[in-house]
Amino acid sequence: MNFQLTKDFITLIEWLIDQKKNSELLQKIDNLLAPDIAEILELLDFEKSKYLFSLLGEEMRADILLDVEEDLREMLLEDLSLQEIVKEVIENLDSDDAADVIQELPEKKQQEVLSNIADPQQAINIADLLSYQHNSAGALMAKELIKVQENWSVLRCVSEMRKQAQNINKVYTIYVINKKNKLTGTASLKKLLLTPEKTFISDIYNKQIISVQTSTSAEEVARIMNKYDLIVLPVVNEKNELVGRITIDDVVDLIKEEAGKDYQMASGISDHIEPLDNVLTLTRARIPWLIIGMIGGLLGAQIIGLFEIEKNPFLAFFIPLITAMGGNVGVQSSAIIVQGLAANNLGIDSWYKRFIKEFSVALLNGLICCILLFIFSIILYLQPNISLMLSVSLLTVMVFAALFGTFVPLILNRMKVDPALATGPFITTMSDVIGLFIYFSIAKYLL
């Protein structure tokens, strides 16, 4: 029932395109939905992709443009005339989706598209959406919504809705406003359907509103919708006038992206990339952190050079142990903080309390590891003074790395810098360098 893309299917589609067997092609994809066809287009060569796209109906084309990745969308749009973009794409989309598509056009073409839209209200709506800052609630919202006055009867509501609902694909909630256009509450379609027609809206609507301002950040929107389990969230302007609504499907992508972004940063990948991106894009996203790591490695070499390793060459044996453990502990600590900040569940503890807690965890982990290391190294090398030196160094490095990994992201966050920057290569590189210094200093002192 649900479509599963296979290599054989793609091969068949490619062959049908080569043979220009249009009716068979259309028959093959007849019962597929836009996201399925978008998936197919992504896997074809651009020429084939364009050919298949040109065979489709305009509503399907509009939906597919929303579903394909940015690169392909741009290429497909470039191939359409101004009239095709306006009539076939924009006029078939909700205002938020239309604004997303227009945003990707060159500045000049944006104006041309806007001035060619037949319905002036739609043009105004889209222009309004384009005016909000990227990643704000205003830029995320759609203008299409159903609003009714508090003093209307259910009967009047239903008849007004008949007019308003023409252009709205999905109705989740009906917004109730007062005479000054201020949002006062919500009513569900279910309630409207099950209430006698003469009842007044003011008697049945829900006055507890959760809303956001147009300037609210997309992250905050995602947090609120997730916390209160909302499907749709109204957006108001500074005067508390209802101006739009955000639906959960736009936010799910954002929530996923946010979670994925932190992980990517922690892995030393600077851009949003995917396995299907080309070699140059993949290289560009990975090289900056690698260069930082390399400079860190050279710095580490300088640190080791400060100590006379030729006197105690066996000290070299334990360099990987010390750097790996510092790195692991630092990455763990920073991940906990970054995830806590993202989920907004760090609580309201003071920094002092957090210090005590992180210090305790690090000490406990450190003691377990250093006792084990003492035992292992005694067995392996039979030199108690080396085992002691190793254990003390490991404990010190681990506690240091834990505190470093905890507080660097907290400080960055306080300074309004993305704390995820401090995870991954930055933390591991810094804890390598400092950990080596600690290790050799302790070795010098104890041996």
Add this chain to the structure above:
Amino acid sequence: MNFQLTKDFITLIEWLIDQKKNSELLQKIDNLLAPDIAEILELLDFEKSKYLFSLLGEEMRADILLDVEEDLREMLLEDLSLQEIVKEVIENLDSDDAADVIQELPEKKQQEVLSNIADPQQAINIADLLSYQHNSAGALMAKELIKVQENWSVLRCVSEMRKQAQNINKVYTIYVINKKNKLTGTASLKKLLLTPEKTFISDIYNKQIISVQTSTSAEEVARIMNKYDLIVLPVVNEKNELVGRITIDDVVDLIKEEAGKDYQMASGISDHIEPLDNVLTLTRARIPWLIIGMIGGLLGAQIIGLFEIEKNPFLAFFIPLITAMGGNVGVQSSAIIVQGLAANNLGIDSWYKRFIKEFSVALLNGLICCILLFIFSIILYLQPNISLMLSVSLLTVMVFAALFGTFVPLILNRMKVDPALATGPFITTMSDVIGLFIYFSIAKYLL
């Protein structure tokens, strides 16, 4: 308008609880929603938390139990009598939420609760949900839904809905079934509201259905809902009979958890933990990977011991460089694959094609880094043969780590093991050990 928790507010609540000023307490939290109060309860001592919880109305208590973290939920439930659990909690919840709460009770109490539910249909529904495997669509779904027959008129639908909708909090979609109870399509409330009453459902409903089976995995449910932008998804049994529906809010948490889980694994944290968890929980989640890292470090020491480092002690200088770069590249590669697997967008490339691509990226990154390293090290040490040896080693280690980081998760995935296991400490530890071997072997050969 939206609630923002502050430390002062918590202090005030604590004081009011100490003074047993119940009416003032209730007034303070009067306009808060269940997720807000759950947040407050999480931050109070358990005794205070219990006290505040006991003051609340039963519907609020039921909702709050769903919103608090597992630990607190268990503790609050332990404090309720069997009658309270049944009458105040379970009977106020939808079947899926009720099943979630019951699942956390001890086996014996589960049976007692089920046999005390007044409405036999609710008891049967919950028992049914409890029978599905954890993390399957069956266990995620709710039984409450509105279904109508294809041959009904809109008028009959609305009157049947009046009966069915009593117990359903939110209606998103109306499911259309045939006489054999098989799912044949969906209709929206909007359509019902805007269509003349005598129209037959069969003339207006949407026959394109996306559905899942009760046995479908939760991950697949999340993927489908996300791909097709669905708010609600019907669940059918093997006979294609409609048995339940899954709403997006349950899946958003799952999507977030999944994304977070991969990041936690990559950071060497084995359990789902949060900054507010206690010291022992935090330590337990972190220690396993640290011990693996430590064993890797000792293995590294053995590898270095194989080579006569005392003859060339300066080789020790570059150990951190080699291990750090191998680790960074391995972590990058494995993150790209794990995220690609999670997002299901690895495409349908063959392993051979993927090998060529990853090899090209690694070679390109490696060449850039090793040319830079050659230049830096010539400037620092003025010894071309050492610079050459370093550059060759770095390139080899980087290419090896990239392939290792790419294919280990792919192989694990093929073997049905969670590929995220291969990210983080495992990859870094393995690439440390093998990287050291490569480095010293090349050094021995070239110097």
